[in-house]
Amino acid sequence: MRVLVVDDDPTVSDVVRRYLERAGIEVTLAPDGSTGLAAAKRIRPDLVVLDLMLPGMDGIEVARRLRRDGDVPIVMLTALGEESDRILGLTTGADDYVTKPFSPRELVLRVQSVLRRTASPVEVVAETLSHDTLVVDVAGREVRLDGRELPLTVREFDLLVFLMRNPGRAYRRSELLEHVWGWTFGDQSTVTVHVRRLREKIEYDPAEPVLIQTVWGVGYRWGPANG
Numbered sequence: 001m002r003v004l005v006v007d008d009d010p011t012v013s014d015v016v017r018r019y020l021e022r023a024g025i026e027v028t029l030a031p032d033g034s035t036g037l038a039a040a041k042r043i044r045p046d047l048v049v050l051d052l053m054l055p056g057m058d059g060i061e062v063a064r065r066l067r068r069d070g071d072v073p074i075v076m077l078t079a080l081g082e083e084s085d086r087i088l089g090l091t092t093g094a095d096d097y098v099t100k101p102f103s104p105r106e107l108v109l110r111v112q113s114v115l116r117r118t119a120s121p122v123e124v125v126a127e128t129l130s131h132d133t134l135v136v137d138v139a140g141r142e143v144r145l146d147g148r149e150l151p152l153t154v155r156e157f158d159l160l161v162f163l164m165r166n167p168g169r170a171y172r173r174s175e176l177l178e179h180v181w182g183w184t185f186g187d188q189s190t191v192t193v194h195v196r197r198l199r200e201k202i203e204y205d206p207a208e209p210v211l212i213q214t215v216w217g218v219g220y221r222w223g224p225a226n227g
Helices: 010-021 033-043 057-068 085-094 103-120 153-167 173-181 189-202
Strands: 002-008 026-030 047-051 073-076 098-099 128-131 134-137 141-147 212-215 219-222
Touching: 002 010, 002 173, 010 103, 026 033, 026 073, 033 047, 033 057, 047 057, 047 103, 057 073, 073 085, 098 103, 103 153, 103 173, 128 153, 134 153, 141 189, 153 173, 153 189, 153 219, 173 189, 173 219, 189 212
Parallel strands: 002 026, 002 047, 047 073, 073 098
Antiparallel strands: 128 134, 134 141, 212 219
16 A cells, blocks of 8 residues: 655654554655645555645645545644634545644554555445435445436545445444444544535535434434435
């Protein structure tokens, strides 16, 4: 596996590199957004660790451009403590975020979690999930609505598949973090943001969601009775 780390702090970059390499991951470093985008095109990384606060082109713009070129998973690094800043990173297309100062071991676990979910399994079992004109090819990791392919991030896809496989059951955000993200800890607003993004892509009226319903005081469920 190859990871691109885009961060202008050489100390942070070196720590991240050393911990990822200890985990058997090949690492390429980039000190700014422009260099990072060029490196991404050159090496085609399996994942990008991206600092939000970069000189010149910030991490939000870098993430947008990465998303235009493909669906490489992104783990955002941010020194900002405001929830709105973290949500902005997720809304832009990051699959996960870690707030500075962070534990290097935690970052490695987050990176490995995303990489496991994007790695192709040895044996792929064909499975199709559907509701009306929403069709999900699980093995091919492809989602179509009205025949049009939807660009979902890794976590959006995994969340959608999990909910569609378990229709009618309400899940707490902490349960979704554990089942979909593989975490027994973490900021539950991550789930909220991903649900919001999914609704914007699969609901005909995101303000009045029918597919992913909110169960007040509990969490979310896949609403259609027939799945």
